[in-house]
Amino acid sequence: MFAPRQVFALSALLLLSACSSSSMDQDRAVGATDAQQQAIASLRQTYAEGRFGDVIRQSARSAELRSAPTAIRVEALKLEAFSYCVTNHRALCEQQFTRILALDPQFELAGAERGHPQWQPAFDAARKAR
Numbered sequence: 079m080f081a082p083r084q085v086f087a088l089s090a091l092l093l094l095s096a097c098s099s100s101s102m103d104q105d106r107a108v109g110a111t112d113a114q115q116q117a118i119a120s121l122r123q124t125y126a127e128g129r130f131g132d133v134i135r136q137s138a139r140s141a142e143l144r145s146a147p148t149a150i151r152v153e154a155l156k157l158e159a160f161s162y163c164v165t166n167h168r169a170l171c172e173q174q175f176t177r178i179l180a181l182d183p184q185f186e187l188a189g190a191e192r193g194h195p196q197w198q199p200a201f202d203a204a205r206k207a208r
Contacts, residue, residue, distance in 0.1 A: 110146060110147050110150055113142045115150075117142035117143050117146070117154075118143065118146070121140075124136055125157045130165050131165070133158060137157060138158065140154070152178050152181055152182050152185060155177050156178060158174050159171045159178070159197060159200070163197040164196055168200055171196070172204045175200055175203075176207065176208075
């Protein structure tokens with residue numbers, strides 16, 4: 079049987095698969111380096127494995143992600159926000175959503191992400207504070 083962490087990680091992977099957007103694909107095609115694409119792929123994998131502390135550290139320390147096109151930076155910040163939320167660091171989760179909204183004021187959670195009991199309230203608070 080699967081452990082709760084494994085179930086969550088599998089759910090997260092499915093969620094991330096459903097969250098790809100054409101703007102992200104377009105942004106990657108325009109200006110993303112191979113290193114930046116590898117960095118976001120690695121971050122997705124780490125998140126899918128349920129290694130949320132590693133996601134936070136990897137996202138915060140990656141020069142490739144910090145210098146990536148906006149869509150990749152937004153995705154990295156979103157994975158970092160989700161990781162903060164699921165590890166019960168609501169203020170830091172909300173702070174990451176605030177950073178996302180500064181980069182992309184039109185940012186919305188994808189359909190599969192909406193309503194999550196941990197990150198939806200943090201996202202709503204960040205949006206309201208703008």
